[in-house]
Amino acid sequence: MTTLAQGEAARPSAVEPPVEANGGWPVVAGQELRDIWLSARGPAIVLGSSLLLSVLTYLAASSEDLNIIDQRDTVNLVAQITMALAVAVGLLFTADCLSGERERETLESLLLTPVPRRQIALGKYLAAVSMWPVLLVVAVPYLWVLRQGEGVFADAILATSLIGTLLVVGFASLGLLISIFSASNRLSLAVSFFIFVLLLAPTQLPLSGWFGDLIIQINPMTAGSTFLQRVIVKEHAWGDELHLLIAPILWALVVSAAAFIAAGRLRLQGTLGR
Amino acid sequence: MKYLVWLAAALAIAVMSVAGLSSAAADESNKPSADSALTVTLSKAEVNAVTGDVFTFTSEISNQGREGTPPLIANLAFVAIDGSTYVDPEDWSSERTLPLGSIGPDSTATLTWEVKTVLDGDVAAYVVILPAPPELAAESPLAVSMALQMHVQEHRALNPGGVLPTVLGLPLLLALAFGGLRIVRRFV
Numbered sequence: 001m002t003t004l005a006q007g008e009a010a011r012p013s014a015v016e017p018p019v020e021a022n023g024g025w026p027v028v029a030g031q032e033l034r035d036i037w038l039s040a041r042g043p044a045i046v047l048g049s050s051l052l053l054s055v056l057t058y059l060a061a062s063s064e065d066l067n068i069i070d071q072r073d074t075v076n077l078v079a080q081i082t083m084a085l086a087v088a089v090g091l092l093f094t095a096d097c098l099s100g101e102r103e104r105e106t107l108e109s110l111l112l113t114p115v116p117r118r119q120i121a122l123g124k125y126l127a128a129v130s131m132w133p134v135l136l137v138v139a140v141p142y143l144w145v146l147r148q149g150e151g152v153f154a155d156a157i158l159a160t161s162l163i164g165t166l167l168v169v170g171f172a173s174l175g176l177l178i179s180i181f182s183a184s185n186r187l188s189l190a191v192s193f194f195i196f197v198l199l200l201a202p203t204q205l206p207l208s209g210w211f212g213d214l215i216i217q218i219n220p221m222t223a224g225s226t227f228l229q230r231v232i233v234k235e236h237a238w239g240d241e242l243h244l245l246i247a248p249i250l251w252a253l254v255v256s257a258a259a260f261i262a263a264g265r266l267r268l269q270g271t272l273g274r
Numbered sequence: 275m276k277y278l279v280w281l282a283a284a285l286a287i288a289v290m291s292v293a294g295l296s297s298a299a300a301d302e303s304n305k306p307s308a309d310s311a312l313t314v315t316l317s318k319a320e321v322n323a324v325t326g327d328v329f330t331f332t333s334e335i336s337n338q339g340r341e342g343t344p345p346l347i348a349n350l351a352f353v354a355i356d357g358s359t360y361v362d363p364e365d366w367s368s369e370r371t372l373p374l375g376s377i378g379p380d381s382t383a384t385l386t387w388e389v390k391t392v393l394d395g396d397v398a399a400y401v402v403i404l405p406a407p408p409e410l411a412a413e414s415p416l417a418v419s420m421a422l423q424m425h426v427q428e429h430r431a432l433n434p435g436g437v438l439p440t441v442l443g444l445p446l447l448l449a450l451a452f453g454g455l456r457i458v459r460r461f462v
Contacts, residue, residue: 038455038459043448043452043455046448046452047445047448047449047452050444050445050448051445054440054441054442054444054445055441057437057440057441058434058437058438058441061434061435061437062430062431062434068365068392138444138448141440141444142440142441142444144440145435145436145437145440146435146437
C-alpha cells in the first residue's frame with residue numbers, strides 16, 4: 001500500500017497527472033519497497049522459501065546419496081521450485097497492488113498525487129519483482145551444495161536467472177494488468193492465480209507428440225521449464241535450445257507492454273467484477 | 275452320421291497336433307545346443323550391505339570350447355528376490371552393459387562391475403553374456419552366471435552429501451538477520 005504525504009495528496013491540480021512528471025516512480029517504488037521489506041511480508045516469504053528449499057535439498061540429497069535421483073535432477077528441481085515460487089510471489093504481489101488499493105479505498109488519494117498513472121504502476125511493479133533477485137540469491141547456496149561440478153552450477157545459475165527473469169517479468173505484468181481492471185482484490189488474485197496454475201500444470205504432464213511439442217513451445221512456463229531441464233539435466237548446449245526462449249521472451253514483452261499501456265487508463269473503479 | 279462328424283473332427287485335430295509337434299521338433303533341431311562352451315563365474319556369491327554402500331565384483335567369462343567366440347556383450351541384471359523391493363537397475367549400477375569382444379579357445383576375460391545398494395531388501399544380481407549382432411540372432415546361446423545375493427539393510431545418513439550445515443544454517447541466518455533488522459528499527 002502506498003501512502004504519500006498529505007500535502008502531495010491535497011494538491012487540487014493533481015486529478016489529471018502532469019505529463020512532464022517523470023520522477024514519481026522512484027517515490028512509489030521506494031514506498032512499496034519499504035512496505036515489502038521493512039514489514040514482515042518480504043522477510044517472511046524469503047524465510048519461508050529458505051525453509052522450503054532446506055527441506056527439499058535435504059530430501060533430494062538423501063535420495064541422491066542413495067543414487068535414486070541424479071545430482072543434476074536435484075539441481076534442476078531446486079532451480080525450478082525457486083523459479084515457480086518467485087513467479088507466484090511476483091504475480092500475487094502485483095495482482096494485489098492496485099486492486100488492493102482500490103479495495104482499501106486508498107487508490108483515490110494515490111491517483112490524486114502528481115504522479116502519472118503509468119509511473120504509479122511502474123513503482124509498484126518494480127517493488128513486486130524485487131522479490132525475485134532475493135529469492136535467487138537465497139537459492140544459490142542450495143544449488144551449490146547439490147552441484148555435481150562447476151559446470152552444472154554455472155549452467156543452473158545462468159539458466160535460472162535468465163528464464164526466471166523473463167517469467168517473473170511476464171507474470172508480474174499479468175498480475176498488474178488484471179489488478180488494473182479488477183474491481184475487487186479477491187477477483188484479481190483469483191484470476192491471476194487461476195491463470196498461473198493453468199500455465200503451470202502442463203509442466204507436470206507427460207507431453208509428447210505434436211500437440212505436446214506445441215504446448216511446450218507456446219506456453220512460457222513449459223518452455224522455460226523444458227529449457228532448464230535440457231540445459232541442466234541433459235547438458236544440452238544453450239544454442240540447441242534457443243527456440244525454447246521464444247515463448248518466455250514474447251510473454252515478457254507482450255504482457256508487460258499490455259500492462260503499461262493499460263496502466264495509463266487506470267481508473268478509480270475497476271471494470272471487471274463490478 | 276453325428277458320430278462320424280465327431281470322429282472326423284477328432285481325426286483332424288490329431289493330425290494337426292502331430293504336424294505341429296513335428297514342426298516344433300524340426301525348429302528345435304535348428305536351434306543351437308544349450309550346452310554352451312562359455313562359463314561365467316562371479317567373484318562373490320553373497321554380499322551383506324547397507325543402503326548407499328558401493329562395492330565391486332568381477333565376472334570371469336571362460337571359453338572352454340575349441341573355437342573362438344563371436345564378439346560378445348555382457349549385461350548385469352538385477353532382480354528382487356524378496357518380492358517386495360522395487361529394483362530400478364539404472365539406480366543400482368550406471369554401467370550395466372559392457373562390450374566384451376571375442377574370446378579365444380581356452381581363454382578367459384574378466385569384467386569388473388560396480389554396484390550401489392540403493393534400497394533395503396534382498397536383491398540378486400547376475401551376469402548374462404550374449405553375442406553381439408549379427409550373431410545374436412543365429413547361433414551362440416546365452417551364458418548366465420550364478421546369482422550374487424545381496425542382503426541390504428536400511429541406513430540413514432544424518433548429513434547426506436554434506437548439506438546439513440546449509441539446510442540448517444541458512445534459514446537460521448536469515449531469521450537472525452531479519453529479526454535483528456526489526457529490533458534495530460524499533461530502537462532507531
